[in-house]
Amino acid sequence: MAPPVAQAASVQWVPTSGSWYLYIDGVRQYGWKKVDAYWYYLSPSTGLVLFGWQKIDGDWYYLIPDANSGRAAMGWMTIGGARFYFNPAGESGRMLMGWQKIDGYWYYFEPAGESGRMVTGWQKIGTTWFYLDGSGHQLFDWVWVNGYWYYLSRGPSGEWGGMLTGWQDLPDRGSYYRFYFAPGDAGWMLTGDQTVGGVRERFGAAGGPNEGHWLNYCTSTGQASRTFSVQYDVNSTWNAYFDTARARWNSAGVGANITYSSTAASHMVVDFTSVEDIMNANNGVLAYGVYEYNSKSGTFTIRVFTESLWHSLGTSTNPAWGSWAMGTATHELGHALRLIDNPTPTVLGTYNTSSLMSYDRNRSTLGSPTGYDQENVRRCFA
Numbered sequence: 001m002a003p004p005v006a007q008a009a010s011v012q013w014v015p016t017s018g019s020w021y022l023y024i025d026g027v028r029q030y031g032w033k034k035v036d037a038y039w040y041y042l043s044p045s046t047g048l049v050l051f052g053w054q055k056i057d058g059d060w061y062y063l064i065p066d067a068n069s070g071r072a073a074m075g076w077m078t079i080g081g082a083r084f085y086f087n088p089a090g091e092s093g094r095m096l097m098g099w100q101k102i103d104g105y106w107y108y109f110e111p112a113g114e115s116g117r118m119v120t121g122w123q124k125i126g127t128t129w130f131y132l133d134g135s136g137h138q139l140f141d142w143v144w145v146n147g148y149w150y151y152l153s154r155g156p157s158g159e160w161g162g163m164l165t166g167w168q169d170l171p172d173r174g175s176y177y178r179f180y181f182a183p184g185d186a187g188w189m190l191t192g193d194q195t196v197g198g199v200r201e202r203f204g205a206a207g208g209p210n211e212g213h214w215l216n217y218c219t220s221t222g223q224a225s226r227t228f229s230v231q232y233d234v235n236s237t238w239n240a241y242f243d244t245a246r247a248r249w250n251s252a253g254v255g256a257n258i259t260y261s262s263t264a265a266s267h268m269v270v271d272f273t274s275v276e277d278i279m280n281a282n283n284g285v286l287a288y289g290v291y292e293y294n295s296k297s298g299t300f301t302i303r304v305f306t307e308s309l310w311h312s313l314g315t316s317t318n319p320a321w322g323s324w325a326m327g328t329a330t331h332e333l334g335h336a337l338r339l340i341d342n343p344t345p346t347v348l349g350t351y352n353t354s355s356l357m358s359y360d361r362n363r364s365t366l367g368s369p370t371g372y373d374q375e376n377v378r379r380c381f382a
């Protein structure tokens, strides 16, 4: 280390072992002194120039050693691999801590232990998570981090930036949608089929055009009300199956009141269309029933395809026959109650089996609305 080179004749830097004194007009100087545009700090007791980190009157300063000869750091400086900011306003040079807005960006300088290091990445400050990019700039709004979307809310101040969790209505490309962010410290946006608070929910698939948008489960081709009448007149066996389908919904606690009326405009019928024609009409899927909605009258016709049941079960003496037939009729009435097909997850192409509305349900054992279906009906009519 060497003392600065004095430019004015009245200024003298006088070396001593390991440091030096400053004389101006022959008088030894102490404390803060500005010489040739730089600030130095001279020990108040000895007058020796001090170096490195110094806490002076409650604030931290960095007095640059080596080639800079003890001048006080101003503005940004990297020290020991970390970034610091020494406030140049008013030539103070004091190290800043906490949130600081510098040249239009917010930064966070770790106040713990008076460290003052600029932080990057996720930071939990108080009870809230914030995110700062690799340059230390605080980010706002939608951010994509390690494969997930997060939302950093600007808040009422416009400059808050806290990570949101739970249900949120947020803008996405010019419109508002409802999203769900994992609770607690997680905060990532959910996509695809997920359970939220014990309820199955569907969100737009990852990477898709509606990624993360909460998707309504309810079909617009259901009935206007949960109270409606339906007519059928097949035979004692099928009439009993259809009676059972109505009863299963009426007792499901979803507010349904589906009555039989010989004069109702909506019908339930047994349909004898061939298996081949059923599959041709359904993209190769062997349907057991169908719900046909008449948008002009608001009424419906439910067809149960007895040929499909024959095809799958072989004989009407198969003990599964009644379960499949009643389950099919109950499923189709679910559409009248606004439920869609396959409302549950498609993990690796397999529909979740927890819903009466799922194509992949066990038709021998699942023929009544599950709690999940009940919840969906209540929601569709809420």
Ligand SMILES: [Zn+2]
Pocket: 331, 332, 335, 340, 341
């Ligand atoms: Zn269906």
